[in-house]
Structures are given as C-alpha cells and as structure tokens.
Amino acid sequence: MKKHFTVALAGNPNCGKTCIFNQLTGARQHVGNYSGVTVESKSGFFKFKDMEIELVDLPGVYSLSSSSPEEDVVFQELTKKGVDLILNVVDSTIPQRSLYLTTQLAELHIPMLLVFNMTDDAKKKGVRFDIPKLETYFGSHIVQTVGCKAGGVAPLLEELTRTLSLLDDHGVPMLFYGTDIDEAINSIAEKITRLQIEKFNHIPARFFAIKLLEHDSCVMRIPEFKTLHEEVEAQIRHLLSSHAIETETFMADRRYAMLSGACRDAISMTREYRREISDKIDMVMTNRYIGLPLFLLIIYFTFWFTFTCADPFTGYIEDAFGWLGNRIGSVWGEGTLPFMRSLVINGIIGGVGGVLVFLPNILFLFFAIAILEDSGYMSRAAFVMDGVMRRFGLQGRSFVPLILGFGCSVPAIMATRCIESERDRKTTILVLPLMSCGARLPIYALVIPAFFAQKYQAFVMFLIYLIGVVIALIAALIMKSTLFKGDGEVYLMELPPYRMPVLKSLLLHMWDRGKMYVQKAGTIILATSILLFIANTFPEKTEFSKDYDAKIEQLKADKSLSDAQIKILEDGKLLDAESLKTIRKEKILSREQLESLSKSELNDAPKMVMTASRELNDRASALENEKQAELMEYTISGRIGKFLEPVFRPIGFDWKLTTASIGALAAKEVFVSQLGILYSAGEADAESVPLRKQLVENYTPLQGFCIMLFCLLSIPCLATLAIIKRELNSWRMAAAEAGGLFGLAYLVTLIVYQIGSFLQVGTRLIG
Numbered sequence: 001m002k003k004h005f006t007v008a009l010a011g012n013p014n015c016g017k018t019c020i021f022n023q024l025t026g027a028r029q030h031v032g033n034y035s036g037v038t039v040e041s042k043s044g045f046f047k048f049k050d051m052e053i054e055l056v057d058l059p060g061v062y063s064l065s066s067s068s069p070e071e072d073v074v075f076q077e078l079t080k081k082g083v084d085l086i087l088n089v090v091d092s093t094i095p096q097r098s099l100y101l102t103t104q105l106a107e108l109h110i111p112m113l114l115v116f117n118m119t120d121d122a123k124k125k126g127v128r129f130d131i132p133k134l135e136t137y138f139g140s141h142i143v144q145t146v147g148c149k150a151g152g153v154a155p156l157l158e159e160l161t162r163t164l165s166l167l168d169d170h171g172v173p174m175l176f177y178g179t180d181i182d183e184a185i186n187s188i189a190e191k192i193t194r195l196q197i198e199k200f201n202h203i204p205a206r207f208f209a210i211k212l213l214e215h216d217s218c219v220m221r222i223p224e225f226k227t228l229h230e231e232v233e234a235q236i237r238h239l240l241s242s243h244a245i246e247t248e249t250f251m252a253d254r255r256y257a258m259l260s261g262a263c264r265d266a267i268s269m270t271r272e273y274r275r276e277i278s279d280k281i282d283m284v285m286t287n288r289y290i291g292l293p294l295f296l297l298i299i300y301f302t303f304w305f306t307f308t309c310a311d312p313f314t315g316y317i318e319d320a321f322g323w324l325g326n327r328i329g330s331v332w333g334e335g336t337l338p339f340m341r342s343l344v345i346n347g348i349i350g351g352v353g354g355v356l357v358f359l360p361n362i363l364f365l366f367f368a369i370a371i372l373e374d375s376g377y378m379s380r381a382a383f384v385m386d387g388v389m390r391r392f393g394l395q396g397r398s399f400v401p402l403i404l405g406f407g408c409s410v411p412a413i414m415a416t417r418c419i420e421s422e423r424d425r426k427t428t429i430l431v432l433p434l435m436s437c438g439a440r441l442p443i444y445a446l447v448i449p450a451f452f453a454q455k456y457q458a459f460v461m462f463l464i465y466l467i468g469v470v471i472a473l474i475a476a477l478i479m480k481s482t483l484f485k486g487d488g489e490v491y492l493m494e495l496p497p498y499r500m501p502v503l504k505s506l507l508l509h510m511w512d513r514g515k516m517y518v519q520k521a522g523t524i525i526l527a528t529s530i531l532l533f534i535a536n537t538f539p540e541k542t543e544f545s546k547d548y549d550a551k552i553e554q555l556k557a558d559k560s561l562s563d564a565q566i567k568i569l570e571d572g573k574l575l576d577a578e579s580l581k582t583i584r585k586e587k588i589l590s591r592e593q594l595e596s597l598s599k600s601e602l603n604d605a606p607k608m609v610m611t612a613s614r615e616l617n618d619r620a621s622a623l624e625n626e627k628q629a630e631l632m633e634y635t636i637s638g639r640i641g642k643f644l645e646p647v648f649r650p651i652g653f654d655w656k657l658t659t660a661s662i663g664a665l666a667a668k669e670v671f672v673s674q675l676g677i678l679y680s681a682g683e684a685d686a687e688s689v690p691l692r693k694q695l696v697e698n699y700t701p702l703q704g705f706c707i708m709l710f711c712l713l714s715i716p717c718l719a720t721l722a723i724i725k726r727e728l729n730s731w732r733m734a735a736a737e738a739g740g741l742f743g744l745a746y747l748v749t750l751i752v753y754q755i756g757s758f759l760q761v762g763t764r765l766i767g
C-alpha cells in the first residue's frame with residue numbers, strides 16, 4: 001500500500017492555508033491578515049498513522065489561470081505529476097466567492113478534500129451549511145476547521161488520512177457548460193489526447209481544452225499545444241457567433257450559476273455580524289478625510305514604539321556588553337596573547353556586541369509590523385494610500401510591500417509578486433530599498449540619541465523614514481514616466497475583516513525575526529567584524545613621528561605629582577613651608593602664582609592645582625589619541641579610508657565613517673560594528689566609553705544626520721541586491737540599482753551637508 005503522499009493546499013488569498021500548513025507540519029511560515037502573504041510554494045512533512053505526507057503550501061489565488069507570478073506558481077505546482085490530493089481551503093465566511101476556484105480545481109480531476117476554514121467566524125456571522133448537500137454538489141468530502149487555533153484542524157487530520165487511504169475510489173464530477181461548448185471542449189480534448197503528452201497524462205485532456213478555450217496564457221504558452229491554436233481560435237469564433245458573448249465569459253458565468261445555485265440551496269445566512277464591526281471601524285479608518293492623517297499617526301506611533309519603548313532595554317544590553325568587555329579585560333592579562341585579547345574585546349565585543357545592543361529595537365519593530373499585518377490594517381493602509389500612490393504612478397497594491405520594506409527588503413521584494421502589472425512591479429522593486437529596513441535601525445538608534453534630545457528623537461526617526469518614502473515616490477514617478485511607461489491598471493482591493501491579533505502569533509513572529517537578527521550578528525557580522533578588526537589593526541606601525549610613549553610617561557609622572565599636591569593641600573597643610581617648596585619646585589603652580597596668592601585665594605589653591613592636574617591629563621590623552629590616529633592611519637582600513645576620504649569629505653565623512661560605509665555593503669549593521677571597533681581600539685585597558693559618547697566628541701549633529709541619510713539611501717545590502725537580480729532576472733538591473741542608489745545617496749547627502757555647513761545648522765550640539 002502506498003505510504004508516501006503529496007498533498008497541496010490551494011485556495012483564495014487570506015483564507016488560512018498557511019495557518020493550516022503550520023498546524024499540520026509544525027512549521028512557522030509567515031501568516032498575515034491580508035491577501036498575498038505567501039508568494040512561493042513551501043513544502044513540509046508530517047507523519048500520521050504510518051502515512052508520510054508531504055504538504056505543499058501554495059500562494060492564494062482566485063482562479064486557476066496565470067496572470068500573475070503567484071498564479072503561475074499554483075498552476076505549475078498543481079499540474080505537476082505526483083499531487084495525490086488537493087486540500088482546497090475555503091473561507092467559509094464568504095463561501096460562494098471562495099468556491100469559484102473549487103469549480104476550476106475540480107477540472108484537474110485530482111482527488112480533492114474541501115476544508116471549510118474560519119468556521120468560528122462563519123458561526124458568529126450566522127452562516128449555516130448543509131454539509132451533505134454541499135458534498136454532493138462538489139463531489140468531495142468537506143471538513144470544517146479553525147485554522148488559527150490549536151486543535152482546530154484535528155478533524156481535518158482524521159479525514160485527510162481516511163481520504164488518502166481510499167484514494168482510488170475517489171471521483172470528482174465535472175461541471176458541464178452546455179451542449180455546444182462541451183462539444184468544442186470534447187473536440188479539442190480529443191486532439192489533446194491524441195498528442196499523447198507524457199508529462200500531462202495524469203491530468204484530463206478536458207482540463208487543458210477548457211483552459212485553451214479560455215485563452216489562458218499559461219496553457220497557450222505550452223509548446224506541445226501550439227498545433228491546436230488554429231482549431232481553438234476557430235471554435236472560439238464559432239461559439240462567439242452563436243452566443244454573442246466571449247467563450248471565456250460564458251464559461252465563467254456557468255460556473256457562477258452553478259455555484260450560486262448550490263450555495264442558495266445548501267448555505268443559509270442568519271445575520272451579518274463580523275462584517276458590520278469591520279465596516280464600522282472602516283468608516284473611520286478609510287474615511288476620505290481622516291484616513292490619511294490616521295495612517296500617518298499610526299506609522300508615527302509605530303516608530304515611537306520601536307524607538308522610545310525599546311530604548312531602556314537597549315541601555316541594559318549596552319551595559320551588559322560594557323561589563324563583559326571590562327571583565328574579560330581584567331581577567332585576561334595584557335601580556336597573554338595580546339592580539340587575541342584585543343580581537344575579542346575590541347573586535348568581537350565592540351563589533352558584534354555593538355550590533356546586538358539594538359536587538360530590542362528590532363524586536364519592537366517587528367512586533368509593531370506584525371500587529372499591522374495581523375489586524376487587517378495593512379490592506380486599509382494600502383486602500384487609503386491608493387490615491388497618493390497613483391499620483392506617483394504606482395498603485396495601492398505596491399503599498400503593502402513598501403510597508404513590509406520597513407522590516408526587511410528581501411521578503412518585501414518577494415511580496416511584490418502580488419502586483420499584476422509588470423511595470424508597476426518592477427518600479428516597486430527598484431524603489432523598495434529606499435524604504436528604510438530594520439538593518440538600518442541600529443544606525444539610527446546609535447546616532448539619534450547621541451545628537452538629539454529625547455523629545456526630538458522619535459521625530460528625527462520619523463523624518464528619516466519619511467525622507468526615504470518621499471524619495472522612493474519621486475523615483476517611482478520618474479521611472480513610471482520614463483522607463484516603465486504605462487497606464488495604471490484598475491484592480492480590486494480586498495479588505496479582509498479586522499481580527500484581533502493573537503499574542504502568540506505576534507510573539508512568534510517577533511521571536512523568529514529576533515532569531516534571524518542574532519544569527520546574522522553571529523555569522524555575517526561576526527565574520528566581517530573579524531575581517532575589519534584585522535584590517536583596522538594591520539600593518540602595525542612601530543616607528544612614530546614623535547616619541548609618544550616617553551612624552552605620555554612624563555605627563556603621567558607630572559600628573560601624579562600634582563595629585564600628591566592636591567592631597568597635601570587638601571589635608572590643610574597647604575601653608576606649611578615644605579609643601580610650598582614642593583609646589584614651587586615642581587612648577588605645577590608657578591612661583592609668582594603662589595606668591596601672589598592672597599589669604600583667601602590660598603583657599604582656592606586646591607582647585608587651581610586640580611585644574612592643572614586635569615590639564616595634564618587632557619594633554620596625555622590628546623597625545624594618546626594622536627598616537628592612536630597615527631597607528632590607525634597606517635593600517636589597511638586607514639589607508640583605504642584615507643585614500644577615499646577626499647571623495648567622502650564633501651559629505652561630512654572622515655576616513656572612519658568612510659570605511660564603515662564600505663563595510664556596510666555586506667550588511668547595513670556593519671556600519672555600527674565598524675565604528676564600534678574603531679572607537680574601542682586602544683581602549684582595552686581603560687574603562688570602555690560608550691560609542692555614542694565618542695561620536696558626540698568626534699562629530700557634529702549635522703554629520704550625524706548625514707550618516708543616517710547616506711546609510712538610508714545608499715547601496716542596499718548584498719542580500720537585497722541578490723533578490724533584486726532574481727526577481728527581475730537581470731544582473732544589469734541589479735548593478736544599475738546599486739550604482740544609481742550610490743549616486744543618489746551621495747548627491748543628497750552632499751547637498752544637505754554643504755547647505756547645512758554653510759548655514760551653520762547642526763554644527764553644534766542640539767538640546
């Protein structure tokens with residue numbers, strides 16, 4: 001007996017396929033309350049009663065044709081050999097519409113099990129089903145499920161195994177389209193059978209005949225059917241003359257007629273409940289006047305949440321890494337393996353730790369995005385923004401991917417597959433990297449609190465994101481009016497009912513994303529940090545322009561003397577002749593100074609000596625820095641940075657920022673880790689100074705802003721470029737994208753920095 005089965009999950013978008021898939025296989029594929037969450041087919045395995053079942057989750061589609069990439073995926077997967085059973089998931093709150101796909105799936109003649117999902121909602125809404133009747137109409141068994149609840153798919157599991165064990169007896173009735181159309185179908189089907197195409201012999205010829213008569217592009221493209229095109233056209237012309245209506249439309253009408261008959265007969269509605277609540281919320285959310293301001297407010301709140309609420313946690317992690325660095329520094333003696341010690345303390349803790357510090361921001365961001373996705377607001381946002389998007393040549397549909405781009409560009413670019421218009425899709429993909437992704441967040445989270453007072457922080461963050469969005473829209477407009485000219489297409493936008501986000505699913509989503517971030521820190525960022533640390537350390541300079549060490553030594557000795565004086569003065573012995581003599585001798589205070597001191601001024605003497613001591617200290621650390629700078633400029637990073645500095649100087653970058661922005665090509669977070677490494681070098685023995693403080697000492701707020709601007713607009717990370725290449729199937733496009741974005745980033749930052757410097761805006765600390 002057969003033990004291994006392949007079962008495909010097919011159904012409309014947003015009917016809960018992925019939820020069921022996750023429940024059955026224990027996987028954690030992405031679920032969201034809007035159409036087009038799943039865009040690729042995903043396989044998972046599970047065992048039940050000694051059956052091994054491979055379950056394939058498919059993107060949601062409304063019909064089995066091929067007008068978008070995801071419909072193509074479904075078509076290819078279902079016509080492939082080896083699918084034993086289709087689990088057709090039906091949203092039972094809107095059965096009639098969901099069952100349209102069923103009529104088409106039935107024509108594949110693959111055994112089918114109907115899964116009426118969302119039965120909880122259907123019950124609330126008052127929909128009642130006469131299951132036995134529906135089973136006869138559709139010739140398949142029906143199971144009722146609640147996909148999003150643990151245990152909600154238990155009946156499905158039972159029925160699934162029962163159906164699989166009886167596969168051979170399964171028969172699906174056909175829908176008939178009327179005498180003349182069926183004649184045409186049969187005539188073409190006969191010819192298809194005669195062609196004897198091996199790869200399709202598991203699917204009835206009738207299915208392909210229907211698809212050909214419908215002019216389905218996917219089937220029309222199959223080379224083996226080319227010889228039939230003439231006959232198909234003739235049949236279509238003939239049918240058009242007798243029905244005065246396109247065959248395609250006529251067949252769709254037949255399906256609707258059958259459906260509405262069956263539904264009228266077997267489904268009853270008692271009241272309209274859930275939709276009512278949704279509609280009431282939508283009267284506000286999608287209102288013509290307040291919809292847009294509300295949307296902006298929600299996005300602003302998202303940033304406030306990501307930023308302000310996560311900040312204390314960021315602080316804790318920062319402290320923990322600071323403590324860890326100091327601890328290792330004190331346990332691991334300077335003498336043993338100094339290179340490794342410095343690699344661990346400065347390279348790894350400074351670099352990887354510097355990035356991990358921002359984990360809370362990432363978690364909060366993805367939590368917020370998951371709320372938008374699960375509540376159903378995402379589609380409303382797309383609806384509200386449709387008008388705005390159209391003004392820039394795009395459509396509301398481009399909007400969900402753009403918002404997802406705030407999380408990560410890679411899945412966001414994949415999500416553009418739900419855009420039917422090829423031109424709109426290309427444009428959306430190309431502007432998507434301008435939506436500031438989560439990987440840029442650590443850069444903002446580092447820079448903003450360093451240079452801007454607390455009350456401005458959320459606003460600056462909002463501003464940065466807004467700049468990205470505005471530039472993306474302008475870029476889209478330019479592309480749509482040059483490269484990808486074409487009229488905006490009209491399409492229907494689905495507004496799913498609002499649902500209360502399930503905390504568990506939000507946390508899982510956040511957890512998965514957090515795990516990815518930590519993994520990234522532990523792999524790619526760790527590797528680049530080590531490489532960068534090496535580049536930041538070698539070659540080591542041994543000959544210096546001055547004898548720094550001796551000078552520093554001298555200053556340190558002076559300082560300890562002056563500290564001794566303070567002690568003496570403080571002990572109240574300041575007037576005794578001996579100490580005066582010491583003070584004079586060491587010239588920490590000059591002789592004149594001391595002798596001219598009046599009685600009361602003598603009381604201030606400790607302060608003066610203290611100032612002198614501090615000055616000595618400052619001079620020592622200035623020399624230390626100078627030495628460090630000389631050392632670093634000699635290294636590989638220093639040389640590359642110095643070489644490129646003239647290019648980056650006009651946008652306010654020194655060589656350190658220059659090397660950081662080169663490192664950021666691997667992953668945006670590397671910008672932070674490289675600064676972490678550069679600014680922690682030479683600090684291993686001192687108490688570590690938080691990176692933010694170092695930034696404030698070295699840069700102006702204007703420079704800080706330019707850092708963010710440049711990182712926002714510049715070349716996206718390699719993963720994004722790779723996915724752009726894959727989705728557009730062109731290396732040239734990906735290369736042009738990288739070049740174009742670099743140029744854009746440079747130009748915009750140049751203008752801001754130059755004008756800012758000229759007007760002296762942000763050249764001093766704000767707040």
Ligand SMILES: Nc1nc2c(ncn2[C@@H]2O[C@H](COP(=O)(O)OP(=O)(O)OP(=O)(O)O)[C@@H](O)[C@H]2O)c(=O)[nH]1
Pocket residue numbers: 011012013014015016017018019020030031032033034035036037038039058059060061117118119120121145146147148149152374499
């Ligand atoms: N109330 C209720 N909600 C459900 C049920 N099953 C799924 N959902 C919710 O429906 C939404 C869509 O679920 P998904 O599993 O992403 O739907 P999908 O069919 O995979 O969607 P696409 O990938 O876009 O085709 C999510 O918000 C789920 O939480 C159910 O039985 N009852």
Ligand SMILES: [Mg+2]
Pocket residue numbers: 017018019030031037038058059060
């Ligand atoms: Mg899905």
